[in-house]
Amino acid sequence: MAIKFKVLKESTDTKARLGELETPHGIIETPIFMPVGTRATVKAMTPEEVKDLGAQIILSNTYHLYLRPGHKLIEEAGGLHKFMNWHGPILTDSGGFQVFSLGDLRKITEEGVEFRSHIDGSKHFISPEKSIEIQNSLGSDIMMAFDECTPYPSTYEYAKESMERTSRWAKRCKDYHHDWENQGLFGIIQGGMYKDLREQSVKEITDIGFPGYAIGGLSVGEPKELMCEMLDFTTPLLPKDKPRYLMGVGSPDYLFEAVISGIDMADCVLPTRIARNGTVMTSRGKLVIRNGKYSKDFTKLDPECDCYTCKNYSRAYIRHLFNVNEILGARLATIHNLYFLIKLMENIRNAIKEDRLLEYKEEFYKKYGYR
Numbered sequence: 001m002a003i004k005f006k007v008l009k010e011s012t013d014t015k016a017r018l019g020e021l022e023t024p025h026g027i028i029e030t031p032i033f034m035p036v037g038t039r040a041t042v043k044a045m046t047p048e049e050v051k052d053l054g055a056q057i058i059l060s061n062t063y064h065l066y067l068r069p070g071h072k073l074i075e076e077a078g079g080l081h082k083f084m085n086w087h088g089p090i091l092t093d094s095g096g097f098q099v100f101s102l103g104d105l106r107k108i109t110e111e112g113v114e115f116r117s118h119i120d121g122s123k124h125f126i127s128p129e130k131s132i133e134i135q136n137s138l139g140s141d142i143m144m145a146f147d148e149c150t151p152y153p154s155t156y157e158y159a160k161e162s163m164e165r166t167s168r169w170a171k172r173c174k175d176y177h178h179d180w181e182n183q184g185l186f187g188i189i190q191g192g193m194y195k196d197l198r199e200q201s202v203k204e205i206t207d208i209g210f211p212g213y214a215i216g217g218l219s220v221g222e223p224k225e226l227m228c229e230m231l232d233f234t235t236p237l238l239p240k241d242k243p244r245y246l247m248g249v250g251s252p253d254y255l256f257e258a259v260i261s262g263i264d265m266a267d268c269v270l271p272t273r274i275a276r277n278g279t280v281m282t283s284r285g286k287l288v289i290r291n292g293k294y295s296k297d298f299t300k301l302d303p304e305c306d307c308y309t310c311k312n313y314s315r316a317y318i319r320h321l322f323n324v325n326e327i328l329g330a331r332l333a334t335i336h337n338l339y340f341l342i343k344l345m346e347n348i349r350n351a352i353k354e355d356r357l358l359e360y361k362e363e364f365y366k367k368y369g370y371r
């Protein structure tokens, strides 16, 4: 099997756990944050830089790579690892999230989803089988089952119908996939904001059986309390001996909540996206570097950070770069934000090891300015 998971330690005061996830391209320490390389690149960074920041796994998007440059081209190049020169583990999503986000441009049937490309309006069809075929061509270590990320808000009826279809599609994904030696496949739990539907989804997806499970359809616009409630309800229902992945979460408070509920993996475009807009996360909270008050601030972005950016450049310099639209500004801010989250997860793992996760959370929140 491509994916092997070991829980090394369970936290005593929370549901957090420390683990080791083995993939064909290396071992990942969990809990882990995964930087997103949507179109086979973590925007503004070389894969070598991403690796040097301490990233152990990256995520890439099936929908985007299917449209451009095409999965067959990537297969011809020798797979995604070789094509983009990233030799660590890669997780690919199923394409479902992007396809369903197309709104009027898509039509759902039991068979799959027909949609028009957001680029040129051309017609395409992705089914569970097609999603697996594309991810097989990409050669990712961890593939995701084709699902519908239930929008928020959704009626009970719609959330149920969508969740049950996701279960049927998960079964088709599992049946279609064959190369379990080289590629793992995770099932996805849906069910919207309804506990009984989440419970039913966990039962159906774990009955099919996957080497790992993701929780989808959270952090989609619902209030934080509701997301925490659903997360805290759903995560413990998942098998203890399999990795658990919370999709689309990347702010420090959500990462803490995820880990505390028993999540092992998370991903989000947040750190790289806000970096390109000139917002950085620091131990003292978020900072908008374009702000005029930093024009003569010759200190580093974060007094506690020892990333490449903080070691070498001042707030004043980075503000100047953003102010005159120099691309180096986006690069330096991206380096810092990714490092910040990678370091945060490392600190979280150490805190679990030393049984002081809640203490560390309180310390972090106080400084960051949460609550």
Ligand SMILES: [Zn+2]
Pocket (backbone or CB within 6 Å): 301, 302, 305, 306, 307, 308, 309, 310, 311, 335, 336, 339
């Ligand atoms: Zn830094």
